[in-house]
Amino acid sequence: MKEEAFIKVKEALGNYLYHSLTYTEFEDIADYELLTETEGLILISGFNREADSRHYHWAALSPEKVIEATKEDHNFYLEFIPEEWVDTFTQAGYIVRDKFRDYTKPDLSDITNEHSHAEFLKVDESHKAAEVTMSCKGQSRGFTGQTQEWIVEWLTKTEDIVHKAVVLDRNEEKEIIGVCFTGVYGVNSQKGPVAWIREIAVNPRYQNKGIGRRLIRQALSYCKSHGAVRAFLAADECNVNAIYLYKSLGFQPAADTQIDIMRE
Template sequence: MEKLINKGQKYCYTSLLYTNEEKIGYIGSDGILEEQEYIFMIKEEENQFHIHWAAETKKDFFYGLEKSLKLIEKNNTNEKRIYIEFIPKEFIKDLEKLGFKINSHFCDFWLEDIKRIKVHRPLFGDIRLMKEEEYREVAAVTRSCKGLSRGFNGEKDIFAKEWIQNENSSIVVAESDNKIVGVCFMNVYGFEGDKGPVAWVREVAVHPNYQGKGIGYSLIYYGLNWGKERGAIRSFLAVDSINYNAIKLYEKIGYKKEDGSEEISMVKE
């Protein structure tokens, strides 16, 4: 399947640029539709059918999608939703006619020089790195924020557990009342890049009962300091275009939106 993914990465329109066989998981031949003009791979997950795709033209995309939807319809006995990502803006209206709706619309934000940002002492008291055995509590905090951002459902326990297995990843936590109430998933990547390593703020979540106390602000600053210690020069994050409170926070720290860099996902319930 890796050869198919590599092939799809060269198409004009594709969702396969930033993935690989390991990330997608096994898909049997009955879940793959391949023609010269398009590739569609249908992965049945716990709560949804996830469509990975590539197409040369908009027409090819919708032709392949039509065949994919018919295939899913035959197997969708539990009425799972259909999820598709990396949608070009010009495809949205036609997908809405097919019953899809926007699940998330992420925009990229960059902090170009971490060294210029003074990492102050956290505004909120107890900020530290997560201990390995705390992964369940960390994941629970993310799930407490389900629905607070469009399309966000929180993370499974295993995701938090595996995140810190990477030596360049960490999870920053905020603790109050002897429990974890806020989390920030961090990663440093791009060590060989021309512009230097990047501190990626993958996700920030604060339990609803503890929001408005400066916890998110403190988590990010701690995370940036952690990234600086590992050589990060810049920082990157992505945020939904209508998550106005989060955008306000990121801009306050110094992040700026990168024009033309967007990621749109859509679902059909």
């Protein structure tokens, strides 16, 4: 997809009732293909490496427009489906892939200097961190794990998220058994910079031992040391155990959700 076409699509989004492109930059979908651009529908297709799946971005006046354009296709997903459209999609054979809710922690006053005891992932162990995330694949609806390539990019690529890091935990054999991806964004926000808990994974054999809690607190401490004054994460509504943990750490749920659907 050419950048000129992407800019044109962005400019036209106001003509559609809903769309999935609010947070999308050209770099995110530079290798995607613009399939359809009509009065009632925009459809952009590509392969999402993080999800390890084909992926559609869309803008539409009705769910029927999207269904008609994708009804012969399989093994893909679509993001940011409005709540009132979900029944129409499920009746057409699509299923809910995940339903994410934002959680915010309004201040970090209870977070101490715990990052001073933390260990941080180095690039040369990215493959071991990837194995930990893959060991949790499917434990939560929509969680697909991360590849070594994605983790290397997380540690090395410059973007709006600054001070990116992966806090890790090891067992007695020095094997990596837990990881927490974190970073800081909103550095110019009037409310102050935000600590982002991007993702956390603990090898299933070591879960329910307090490792996840420790990793999150160390990640928040690390971000606080880099100026963060509040925190953000997202969780699928079915991930009950994780939500209990997040709430116990002071994260508060938002009202809105992000619904993603897929067709197998």
